[in-house]
Amino acid sequence: ALIAAFEARIRAQPVHVAAEVQLAATAAALPPLSAPVDEEAEAPAEEAIAPRAPQEQVRVRADLLDNLVNHAGEVAIYRARLEQQLGAFRAAMAELDRTNARLRDQLRRLDLETEAQIVARYQREQDSADPTFDPLELDRFSTLQQLSRALNESAADLTGLQGVLDDLARQYDVLLQQQSRVSSDLQDGLMSARMVPFDSVVPRLRRVVRQAGHDTGKQVQLRLDGTHGELDRNVLDRMVAPIEHMLRNSVAHGLETPAERVAAGKSEEGTITIALRHEGSEIVLQVSDDGRGLDRDAIRRRAEQRGLLKPGAVLTDTELDSLIFEAGFSTSEQVSQLAGRGVGMDVVRNEVRQLGGTVEIHSVVGRGVTFTLRLPQTLAVTQAVFVQIGETTYAVPVASVSGIGRISRERFESGTGGYRYAGEEYALHDLGLLVGQGPAKAEGQAQVPLLLVRAGDLRAAVAIDQVVGNREIVVKPVGMQIASVPGIYGATITGDGRVVVILDVAPLVRRHLAQRPAAEAEAQQQRHVPLVMVVDDSLTMRKVTGRVLERHNFEVVTARDGIEALEKLEERVPDLMLLDIEMPRMDGYELATAMRADARFRGVPIVMITSRTGEKHRQRAFEIGVQRYLGKPYQELDLMRNVYDLLGIARARD
The missing domain is CATH 1.10.287 (Helix Hairpins)
Known part of the structure; x- marks a missing residue:
């Protein structure tokens, strides 16, 4: 049919006879249109014609x-x-x-x-x-x-x-x-x-295990679980050496000799497992073996020899296991390239802490030990909980926070007992005392908020004023002078340009336990900062009066009218109120009358500052129960003299 069509076109256009005849001959050489197509033979031909371009890569410093x-x-x-x-x-x-x-x-x-x-x-x-x-x-x-x-x-x-x-x-x-x-x-x-794959360091880890097994004469197999995941390059580079040390420890201390394993009913070949998984914004790395577990008798004996533990002291298994993190601690009787030098596990814990992570130990006698490392997914960006103490805001990495709780004010002030959460007991502490800023007051709240912090064997319920929220932050390194201060992990910059310190709460708690008497004495000397509420519908008056009070070291809260003032009174009761008369929704007379009718606010002194200086207005204010009456514009000296008198504070001489 194709040839017939070409012939018809040739007859219609005799000028192009040579070209059309050549096309017709080419078409005759082609297989018929109805011939079956061999797909398997055709696919390689297509690949040969258009090979897939390889994925291009760029090396970046x-x-x-x-x-x-x-x-x-x-x-x-x-x-x-x-x-x-x-x-x-x-x-x-x-x-x-x-x-x-x-x-x-x-x-x-x-x-x-x-x-x-x-x-x-x-x-x-x-x-x-x-x-x-x-x-x-x-x-x-x-x-x-x-x-x-x-x-x-x-x-x-x-x-x-x-x-x-x-x-x-x-x-x-x-x-x-x-x-x-x-x-x-x-x-x-x-x-x-x-991000780089964890598999990139697996050959190096296999070589370490193989060399340690050869030096000790033990048969060791390294198993991997989930190591196809990726980590931040900086995190992986800093954790390779600690992981290598834990692998050597597992071979030298944990695994038994082939004869001992056969006697214990185990296979001659010991197994070390490295498991990697993601939990939220954390990376959980577990290094475990099926050896003899931690020798707690040897740990106690060596701790008593070094003076870390008093003879006969009663410790839980977790507290006893955590002694291996002490500097220079080793249970090995002989010093070799693998064990006995006392350098290792303390370096592992310090490295993990500097990364903002935690280390946990779970040991079962005769069945092995598991080290669980919780690390941040990246060192540049992390999730943090923002908490407030007084006027200062701090950030605490989410990786070290178990949850948020509340406790009654009476129970917290008594300091008896602890706080139980998820089956674990948390000791009560005060973040204000930990950072040397004065105790947490949590004013206007029936219960005291608690930040539940975990770090290894440490469980602490830290009291704060309020939880601001959880957000993603950019971690900024601090200078060497500040980084040397215990408890400072780094810093970040908030949306309003303020620098917020990122706290590592665990070192603060440990330092506070060693300095508890001095911290309590300092807390007794902290003075109370009076709170003054300014109620005025004029934005200018609120700003000017607020700045005057803040300049004299008062805490200030403002409201636009009586309705908003009553709403804020439900949250916090001020020590003094500065009140205007003419305001929308509820004027000053109505607000003062409502406060004097409520037993909670009856004792709050009120200073009226208004342009209504007539005797009738003044008399009505005093009948309601207002203590002072000032006219606008007021003199700063007169205002502060009345404020100090009503609060019973001795004025500093000019």
């Missing part, structure tokens, strides 16, 4: 990649700062909206007042006026009326500008969300570029 990751972290910090500033801008816009509403209401009342004055004035001149015109139609307005009209136009312009600012804020919000997605993808890509 490690320091360059680390710098890129740090820059991505800086971008994330700047984005968080922009988001926080946008939130502050929205709060200012809401305040502007309330101010505009108040301005429009005042202008409306001003218009009513001026028009009433016009009508009253022309009624007096009605006899002499032209009866054909209404007084308002004569356009005989005073300068006051003209200014009120101009103010109305200005208020309308302000409302229009506010709408423009709202639109811009929404556009910035959308742009920040888009930038957030791109920044997260960039950071995830750079972090994945820093």
Whole structure:
């Protein structure tokens, strides 16, 4: 059929006869269209024609990649700062909206007042006026009326500008969300570029086990479970040496000789297992063997010889096992290249702690021992719990936090007993005392929040003022001077530009246990910072008065009107209140009356600061129970003199 078609085209176009004949001959040489196709023979031909391009790779210097990751972290910090500033801008816009509403209401009342004055004035001149015109139609307005009209136009312009600012804020919000997605993808890509497979160090670990078995004459098999996973390159580089030491320990101390294993009913060949798995933001690495387990009698004997343990002291198995982490500790009687030098497990624990991880031991006599290492997935970005003590915020890595709890204030202040969580007993501590900042008060809360911290054999329930939240942070290294301080893991930068210290709580608890009497004496000397509530509908008055009080070392909380003040009174009861009279929703008189009717707030001194300086207003305030009455504008010296007098604080001489 194809040849017939070509012949028809040749007859129709005789000019191209030679070319068409050549095409027809080529078509005749082809197999018929109905011939079966051999797919198996055809596939290799296609692969030969278009071979798959190999995946291209690029070698990048490690320091360059680390710098890129740090820059991505800086971008994330700047984005968080922009988001926080946008939130502050929205709060200012809401305040502007309330101010505009108040301005429009005042202008409306001003218009009513001026028009009433016009009508009253022309009624007096009605006899002499032209009866054909209404007084308002004569356009005989005073300068006051003209200014009120101009103010109305200005208020309308302000409302229009506010709408423009709202639109811009929404556009910035959308742009920040888009930038957030791109920044997260960039950071995830750079972090994945820093990840290396654990299998890359497996040949090295097999060689260590093989060499240790040859030196001790033991038969050892290394098993791997889940080692196809990936770790941060920095974490893996720093953990190779500790893992090698634990493998040598398992061969030298844990596994028995072939004869001893046969006598114990085991196979001649011992087994060491390395298991790797991911749990949330942590990497769990387990090194276990099926040997004899830890020799606790030898550990006790050597600890007593070195003075680490008093003879006859009662310790749990976990406490006894943790003694192998002491510096220079070894149960081996002979010193060799594998054991007896006392250098090893303390280095392992310190290295894991510097990475922000923990080490746990589980030993069963005659069945073996398991070392469980919990490490952060990456050293650049991690999850942290933000907690607050007073005005200071700290970050605690999630890897060391078991959970969040609460305890009654009476039970915590008594200090008796502990806190039980998930079947484990947690000793009670105070984070304020651990960092030398004064005890946690948790004011306005019926129960004291607890941060449950675990680190090896340590279980501590640490009291805090409040839990701010959980968020992803960029870990920044600190200088050598600060890094040498126990309990400081690093630092991070929050969205508002503040530097927040990342705490390692376990060393703080251990140091506090050794210095408990001194810490308690210092806590007794901490003075109470008075809390003053400023209630005023004017943003300027709230800011100015708040700054004056903060300059004199007072803690300040503000409210816009009486309703908001009552809501905040439910959270915290202030030591003193500065109150305005004229406010929307609930004025100062109503708030003061409500406070004097409530037994919880009846003892709070009240200072009224208002522009209503008449005797009638002053008398009504004193009848309600207000202690002081000041007029606006006030003098800072007069205000602070009344504040100090009401709080019973001796004033510092100028």
